[in-house]
Amino acid sequence: MINTRVAVAVHILALIASKPHDDLPSDYIAASVNTNPVVIRRLLGMLKKAGLIQTTAGKAGASLTRDPADISLLDVFHAVEPKESLFAIHDNPNPHCPVGKGIQRALDEAFGVAQDALACKLSSESIEDILHQLFDKA
Amino acid sequence: MINTRVAVAVHILALIASKPHDDLPSDYIAASVNTNPVVIRRLLGMLKKAGLIQTTAGKAGASLTRDPADISLLDVFHAVEPKESLFAIHDNPNPHCPVGKGIQRALDEAFGVAQDALACKLSSESIEDILHQLFDKA
DNA sequence: CATAGATGTAACATTTATAGTTACATCTAA
């Protein structure tokens, strides 16, 4: 199971996007997410490093660097998840066994195909889509 | 990142499929995977519970219950990964915040789409495909 | 310019999942 960072980061970005004219302190965001403000600031740091938001030390609030429609869930995923492989593969299979020798490459290939499909879908969903889900009455 | 159980389980099944006439003891499989035999037996237990293999207590070896072409990586995934959701979602977002109130449902929806795409690809790859990757010369 | 309130970040604590290990009851087959 993938950690909650992706979910929380989307929550944060949706919150910022939903109040573009307010400066939301990390305490406020933390109250919405229901966690510690430092957890929020850590994630804001990662989102900033990924270029998705802008902040100023000492000054409350964070702002999106681009339109919510142009921030995909894949962007968010990559911002908060450093590992490039979704599936872990065991180390040091026996190189003297025909299966052990080639299994890592075979798994890389097979898992890669699946991961690409996941990434493709994530790249087609945006923060704006999340906002619509949140606020558009069915 | 997803645990190594899926990778190891595929390794195990490929090994069994590659030697259909041998009874491979868990010690042998463990030597190929490079881990402890009990780890292998645990995974064999899960694969058996999922109906992918057959074993007999006290008797060496496990056999596939169906053709390698009919065992998909999605089957393996579900056999060793009990959680139905790939992405974790944080608990107890603030219900008094408009974003907090609806975020879980929105994320469920968004992540579900991506997870379905992943599952689709995994279901289209079989143990037989892995064997081909391992043994067919390019 | 002092100060209240914010960010940025290090350091530590807690919890949980994963993986490895030991031990042993039980079964199979020779």
Next chain:
DNA sequence: TTAGATGTAACTATAAATGTTACATCTATG
């Protein structure tokens, strides 16, 4: 009967995720 397996419980070790405390530093304002 006995050697060699499986099945499984129980314990250990390790790592990752999350929560928390503390504090340096910055911003804006009276």
